[in-house]
Amino acid sequence: MSLITIDREKCNQDGVCISECPTRIIQMDEEEGYPVPSSDFEEYCLRCGHCVAVCPVEALRLDWLDPENCRALKKELAVTPEQAEQFLRGRRSIRTFKEKRVPRETLEKLLEVACSAPSAKNQQPWHWIVVQEPQEVRRLAGMVVEAMRAVLKSNPEAGKTMGYHRVVAAWDTGLDRVCREAPHLIIVHADRNWLFGPEDTALALGLLDLYAKSLGLGVCWAGYLYKTVNAYPPLFEALGLPQNHLAFGAVMIGYPEFKYQRIPVRNQPRVTWK
Numbered sequence: 582m583s584l585i586t587i588d589r590e591k592c593n594q595d596g597v598c599i600s601e602c603p604t605r606i607i608q609m610d611e612e613e614g615y616p617v618p619s620s621d622f623e624e625y626c627l628r629c630g631h632c633v634a635v636c637p638v639e640a641l642r643l644d645w646l647d648p649e650n651c652r653a654l655k656k657e658l659a660v661t662p663e664q665a666e667q668f669l670r671g672r673r674s675i676r677t678f679k680e681k682r683v684p685r686e687t688l689e690k691l692l693e694v695a696c697s698a699p700s701a702k703n704q705q706p707w708h709w710i711v712v713q714e715p716q717e718v719r720r721l722a723g724m725v726v727e728a729m730r731a732v733l734k735s736n737p738e739a740g741k742t743m744g745y746h747r748v749v750a751a752w753d754t755g756l757d758r759v760c761r762e763a764p765h766l767i768i769v770h771a772d773r774n775w776l777f778g779p780e781d782t783a784l785a786l787g788l789l790d791l792y793a794k795s796l797g798l799g800v801c802w803a804g805y806l807y808k809t810v811n812a813y814p815p816l817f818e819a820l821g822l823p824q825n826h827l828a829f830g831a832v833m834i835g836y837p838e839f840k841y842q843r844i845p846v847r848n849q850p851r852v853t854w855k
């Protein structure tokens with residue numbers, strides 16, 4: 582099968598696929614007047630699927646992607662700016678969770694949506710670990726506390742600056758300030774040498790956070806946890822990360838115990854208008 586197939590019955594020769602291709606590897610065949618792949622197509626195609634998704638008449642098919650496999654955007658589901666603003670500004674980090682577990686299918690759906698985040702060169706470098714058992718979340722939080730104790734012993738100043746003494750003291754009274762007694766944990770990891778690992782994975786977790794809210798779930802970044810994963814080999818091994826990977830983020834997730842009534846104030850944008 583050729584790299585690009587054009588249905589000439591449908592193609593209106595508008596060149597939209599050519600304009601939208603991020604790497605400009607589709608060109609108009611001068612003689613025939615239809616889009617064709619350029620000679621370096623295979624080398625530079627990002628497999629982003631934009632050419633298929635943007636075609637208004639479903640005329641373009643790639644050897645690996647058919648318009649029928651790309652879900653149609655429904656006009657009636659478009660959000661208004663007002664809805665979007667309230668939804669985005671109303672997102673909160675959630676730190677008190679119900680004991681209720683999140684069904685596996687819901688977590689699967691969340692990850693699917695998270696994987697539609699933008700990523701440099703469309704690399705989609707993310708890998709996920711979902712800790713399903715609340716006792717395991719607690720055990721991992723305990724390992725983070727152990728690592729914190731070690732830092733407080735070897736470098737008390739650094740440990741205090743990071744606030745470890747407070748997390749450890751809370752743990753000793755039975756309070757988990759690492760994972761906040763969340764029922765589940767989601768960790769994102771990627772190749773440690775991928776230049777855009779931090780950005781790509783943060784964007785994916787950002788989408789996950791927002792989509793979780795739409796499902797009535799609560800999420801909070803578990804900064805203490807994922808930073809410790811990379812610094813404390815026992816935790817890195819407990820999670821089974823590949824040696825060439827780093828944990829770039831983690832979130833606690835579950836059903837929120839409380840509902841927010843208002844939107845707290847945030848700093849105004851610090852902008853330099855040029």
Ligand SMILES: Cc1cc2nc3c(=O)[nH]c(=O)nc-3n(C[C@H](O)[C@H](O)[C@H](O)COP(=O)(O)O)c2cc1C
Pocket residue numbers: 672673674675676759801802803804805806
């Ligand atoms: C990278 C990152 C790490 C974070 N780590 C933690 C954490 O370990 N524990 C926690 O309770 N909140 C953590 N948070 C949540 C922030 O404290 C929270 O986003 C901030 O207070 C603003 O609140 P909001 O998210 O409700 O707007 C983290 C957030 C980010 C972006």
